[in-house]
Amino acid sequence: MKLRLALLSALAVAFCIAQAADQPKTASKSMSKPEIVKSETDWQKMLTPEQFQVTRMRGTERANGAAYEEFEKQGEGTYYCVCCGAELFTSKEKFHSGCGWPSFYDSSKAKGVLEKVDNSHGMRRIETVCKRCDAHLGHVFEGEGYKTPTDRRFCINGVALKFVPKGGDAPKLLEVSSAAVQQKKGEVAKEGGVEVKK
Ligand SMILES: [Zn+2]
Numbered sequence: 001m002k003l004r005l006a007l008l009s010a011l012a013v014a015f016c017i018a019q020a021a022d023q024p025k026t027a028s029k030s031m032s033k034p035e036i037v038k039s040e041t042d043w044q045k046m047l048t049p050e051q052f053q054v055t056r057m058r059g060t061e062r063a064n065g066a067a068y069e070e071f072e073k074q075g076e077g078t079y080y081c082v083c084c085g086a087e088l089f090t091s092k093e094k095f096h097s098g099c100g101w102p103s104f105y106d107s108s109k110a111k112g113v114l115e116k117v118d119n120s121h122g123m124r125r126i127e128t129v130c131k132r133c134d135a136h137l138g139h140v141f142e143g144e145g146y147k148t149p150t151d152r153r154f155c156i157n158g159v160a161l162k163f164v165p166k167g168g169d170a171p172k173l174l175e176v177s178s179a180a181v182q183q184k185k186g187e188v189a190k191e192g193g194v195e196v197k198k
Pocket of ligand 1 (some may be wrong): 081082083084085086130131132133134135
């Protein structure tokens with residue numbers, strides 16, 4: 001029995017290592033589902049066609065577009081998720097990368113940005129999404145040689161962000177839908193349960 005337990009633990013450890021190797025270093029350990037879950041139709045009602053295309057359909061806005069021009073002019077302030085109002089970045093981590101999309105070298109202390117491995121389009125990239133509502137924000141690249149404290153470039157679609165100048169009121173956080181609350185409760189109950197694999 002002890003041997004079997006030891007074997008199981010060894011397997012579990014090996015599995016965790018394999019999982020860890022597949023995850024970006026800074027990715028959240030929690031693979032929990034987003035708090036905000038809405039249908040595509042609901043999101044479509046709340047967002048402009050471009051915001052919907054980028055955040056919910058994982059699109060990319062045109063480089064050097066209108067949103068980027070605005071971003072370049074913005075001063076001190078905070079950037080929130082255009083879908084749910086979660087804090088994502090601040091102007092303190094903003095830098096000029098010359099890539100044509102809003103660039104930050106780090107996410108804000110709010111830790112609202114989740115990093116996920118993205119293997120689409122024949123590339124291995126790290127996608128950044130809003131932790132709260134799973135809105136696609138853009139990608140993060142590292143080791144490109146930028147003279148910033150992290151040498152990471154969060155390459156973000158401007159339309160995915162809502163900017164609030166310093167001193168302004170933060171947008172109202174989108175409330176968690178009751179269906180999502182129920183689902184979350186169900187998951188917690190399962191995780192906390194005593195179900196043991198044989
Ligand atoms: Zn969000």
